[in-house]
Amino acid sequence: MPVAGDSAPRREARALVTPPAAATIAGRVDISPALATKVALTDTVFIFARAVDGPRVPLAVLRIAAKDLPKEFTLDDSMGMAPGAKLSGAAAVIVEARISRSGNALPQSGDFSGRSAPIKPGAAGVKVVIDQVVP
Numbered sequence: 222m223p224v225a226g227d228s229a230p231r232r233e234a235r236a237l238v239t240p241p242a243a244a245t246i247a248g249r250v251d252i253s254p255a256l257a258t259k260v261a262l263t264d265t266v267f268i269f270a271r272a273v274d275g276p277r278v279p280l281a282v283l284r285i286a287a288k289d290l291p292k293e294f295t296l297d298d299s300m301g302m303a304p305g306a307k308l309s310g311a312a313a314v315i316v317e318a319r320i321s322r323s324g325n326a327l328p329q330s331g332d333f334s335g336r337s338a339p340i341k342p343g344a345a346g347v348k349v350v351i352d353q354v355v356p
Contacts, residue, residue: 244297244298244307244308244309244342244343245295245296245297245308245342245343246270246281246295246296246297246308246314246316246340246342246343246344246345246347247293247294247295247296247344247345247346247347248293248294248316248337248344248345248346248347248348248349249291249292249293249294249347249348249349250266250268250290250291250292250294250318250335250349250350250351251290251291251348251349251350251351252290252291252320252333252335252350252351252352253335253350253351253352255352256333256351256352256354259333260287260290260320260333261287261322262286262287262288263286263287263288264286264287264320264321264322264324265284265285265286265287265320265321265324266284266285266286266287266289266290266292266318266319266320266321266351267282267283267284267317267318267319267321267326268282268283268284268285268292268294268296268316268317268318268349269281269282269283269296269316269317269318270296270308270311270314270315270316270317271314271315271317272311272312272313272314273311273312273313273314273315273339274312274313275311276306278302278303278306279301279302280296280301280302280306280307280308280310280311280314281296281297281298281300281301281308282296282300282301282302282326283296283300287320290351296308296316308342309342311342312341313339313340313341314339314340314341314342315336315337315338315339315340316336316337316340316347316349317334317335317336317337317349318334318335318336318349318351319332319333319334319335319351319355320332320333320334320351328355329355330355330356331354331355332354332355333351333352333353333354333355334351334353334354334355335349335350335351335352335353336349337349
């Protein structure tokens with residue numbers, strides 16, 4: 222029971238909860254010298270991560286112009302394409318980079334691509350070299 226004249230503020234214990242940081246993947250995309258001369262500066266580059274096991278929908282996507290290659294990149298949950306499909310929820314992903322001459326997100330014959338080995342979300346220093354032609 223409070224005593225008359227007691228002006229001390231009541232303090233409530235509050236737990237400070239820090240939300241988990243979204244998983245990121247950071248690295249660099251380069252193009253092989255053999256293909257570099259075949260790329261127009263206006264071509265579109267898609268850098269994306271897909272789950273090794275699961276749907277093929279990208280978990281994170283970054284779109285840049287070919288003139289920006291080589292490119293240091295970071296992918297995270299804010300770059301997702303579908304609700305609920307998050308980079309942070311995948312056990313392992315593959316980072317792919319594709320140069321699209323048409324600007325279309327779907328791969329087409331004649332596009333150039335490259336991919337990483339399977340990695341875990343949170344990885345840094347990922348290297349992707351665009352060195353293949355899409356059949």
